[in-house]
Amino acid sequence: xxxxxxxxxxxxxxxxxxxxxxxxxxxxxxxxxxxxxxxxxxxxxxxxxxxxxxxxxxxxxxxxxxxxxxxxxxxxxxxxxxxxxxxxxxxxxxxxxxxxxxxxxxxxxxxxxxxxxxxxxxxxxxxxxxxxxxxxxxxxxxxxxxxxxxxxxxxxxx
Amino acid sequence: xxxxxxxxxxxxxxxxxxxxxxxxxxxxxxxxxxxxxxxxxxxxxxxxxxxxxxxxxxxxxxxxxxxxxxxxxxxxxxxxxxxxxxxxxxxxxxxxxxxxxxxxxxxxxxxxxxxxxxxxxxxxxxxxxxxxxxxxxxxxxxxxxxxxxxxxxxxxxxxxxxxxxxxxxx
Numbered sequence: 128x129x130x131x132x133x134x135x136x137x138x139x140x141x142x143x144x145x146x147x148x149x150x151x152x153x154x155x156x157x158x159x160x161x162x163x164x165x166x167x168x169x170x171x172x173x174x175x176x177x178x179x180x181x182x183x184x185x186x187x188x189x190x191x192x193x194x195x196x197x198x199x200x201x202x203x204x205x206x207x208x209x210x211x212x213x214x215x216x217x218x219x220x221x222x223x224x225x226x227x228x229x230x231x232x233x234x235x236x237x238x239x240x241x242x243x244x245x246x247x248x249x250x251x252x253x254x255x256x257x258x259x260x261x262x263x264x265x266x267x268x269x270x271x272x273x274x275x276x277x278x279x280x281x282x283x284x285x
Numbered sequence: 286x287x288x289x290x291x292x293x294x295x296x297x298x299x300x301x302x303x304x305x306x307x308x309x310x311x312x313x314x315x316x317x318x319x320x321x322x323x324x325x326x327x328x329x330x331x332x333x334x335x336x337x338x339x340x341x342x343x344x345x346x347x348x349x350x351x352x353x354x355x356x357x358x359x360x361x362x363x364x365x366x367x368x369x370x371x372x373x374x375x376x377x378x379x380x381x382x383x384x385x386x387x388x389x390x391x392x393x394x395x396x397x398x399x400x401x402x403x404x405x406x407x408x409x410x411x412x413x414x415x416x417x418x419x420x421x422x423x424x425x426x427x428x429x430x431x432x433x434x435x436x437x438x439x440x441x442x443x444x445x446x447x448x449x450x451x452x453x454x455x
Contacts, residue, residue: 148350151339175316182359185313188348195347214446226447229440263403269395271385
């Protein structure tokens with residue numbers, strides 16, 4: 128059985144509308160409220176509630192890691208018995224902001240960001256030398272269609 | 286000299302105030318009636334300047350969009366797989382655009398191969414309500430790529446070991 132979350136119409140509208148991106152203005156939530164035919168405070172309250180329920184992780188700017196600095200995806204092939212220890216080492220770098228264990232010979236997958244390319248390369252070198260394990264460095268060369276957000280299929284989620 | 290972001294050969298240079306704004310908002314905007322005024326007060330600049338900087342970062346693509354970032358797991362998308370594909374380089378852009386258009390794909394990227402360990406050049410993150418959905422979605426991508434599919438793999442995540450928003454480090 129799936130654990131489903133019930134969302135009211137306004138919540139769904141806000142998540143859908145907001146995923147497409149929202150313009151900058153003095154009172155952005157009022158602009159959104161007018162578009163949806165509700166009060167500004169209802170929009171703010173609803174977003175606060177969605178955030179406190181962790182249905183949305185945040186409302187705010189989605190930064191392009193590449194343009195705000197330098198970033199790459201990387202992976203390490205770590206012996207199973209050393210995974211926790213190596214994950215902790217990798218996580219100890221503040222530039223590492225995602226780290227997943229995945230089912231593969233390359234089993235530790237993480238994203239490294241830095242203010243510029245030389246700093247990024249230094250972090251990768253430190254990780255490489257600190258672990259001595261096979262590493263893949265796979266920077267993004269092109270992104271396809273990520274600007275429109277993720278289309279949620281409501282009929283399937285409530 | 287303006288400390289607005291400017292383009293340079295090495296990429297994009299953010300001004301000091303842009304960095305402060307990013308640090309202040311990377312975990313979200315304040316959910317109050319005038320969020321940009323609230324940020325302005327904290328930074329000791331005008332709300333107009335805050336908005337101008339946001340617009341500029343949006344124009345230059347430093348900010349992709351201002352959005353509500355959904356927690357897919359909480360919304361019922363309990364299964365995801367990182368699919369990786371080896372397709373001919375001359376076809377990667379066209380196939381990437383088509384795959385990125387699929388409704389169950391949240392991210393689609395062209396990345397370099399790393400031979401001989403890693404022959405894949407196209408990544409697509411696939412989401413579904415359960416593992417069976419994800420399998421169906423992967424088959425749909427395989428059908429779309431057809432005979433240009435020179436190999437593929439799916440890497441399911443077994444543990445999240447760290448997940449934070451963008452953290453600027455100096």
